[in-house]
Amino acid sequence: KPLAGVMHLALFWGFIFLLIATAAFAAWERIGFPEMTGWLYYLISWLADVGGFFAMLGIVVLAFIRYIRRPDRLNDHKPADGWILALVFAILLGGFLVEGLRIAAQIKLSTTLQQIAYEQDASPVGWMFAWLFKSMSLDGLVLWHRLSWWSHMFLAFLFIAVVPFTKLWHIFTGMIGYYSRDLDPKAVPLIENIEEAERFGVERIEENTWKDLLDLDACIR
Structure with missing residues (x-):
């Protein structure tokens, strides 16, 4: 199943890159290492953005295969199947909303766009989301960033909680x-x-x- 396989690959590695980025930024915030500036910031931020985008694309394609194409091998749909896809997509989308709101607030706080232009390369997807909020006030951006952040955390921990079940x-x-x-080579066991x-x-x-x-x-x- 080449298409489903490639989309699972995108979803898996997208989450791996997002996990690495989250851990790196959390460690920098708490212990000051690794120093997330310069080329390292560009690299990890870009990998997380691109990985997250392809993970979202993977979810969309997998939903298309299950609910639109409907191959015979997927003929036993259950409500949980759709909820799982929706949950993963909401987590990924929520991450980009949080990033977009953060970048939009940084643009508001910058005296010139050039000061924050590096985010256009380091966070290409987040930069596009930021322009969705360009008309909001700084107070509004801060409020919605906090709400989005907590919602994103809730969904992320909900995801972790439902994994074993x-x-x-x-x-x-x-x-x-x-x-x-x-x-080792396989063979059908003999029946005495x-x-x-x-x-x-x-x-x-x-x-x-x-x-x-x-x-x-x-x-x-």
Whole structure:
């Protein structure tokens, strides 16, 4: 499934870049390291912006595949499927709204646009969002930035909380299953006295190996 695979790749690495950026800026704020200025700021901010944009694009395409194209392999829609996509999209969109409001406030506080023009390169997506709020007052920008920030945090922690109880759990089980896969040649096990056997294969959940159960957790539709 090339399209779905590429979109999952964009979504995964988009979140990785956003996680790195969030951790780096939080560490700089708390302990002063790494110093998020100069080329390092440009690099991490740009990766987070571009990664977040492609992650949003991935969500849109995955929603299109599930609800518009509707392939046969995705014929068992559940309400949680849509809510998960909406939650992830809202988190990503909320991050850009927070960034856009912050940049818009910086533009208001700058005496010339040139003082803040570096954000156009370092945060290209956030810069576009900032122009949505250019007509707002500074007080309005500060208020909406705070509201957006807390909303963004609430959704982010909600996402973390629901991971173990939804198909989002495959983020971890899929990676663990892939890492622990058996690379040895496979063969169908022989059944002794097949003509007299009363059972064929696994009949109870307890008869599965830990790897079988892990693969079951990682399997989603």
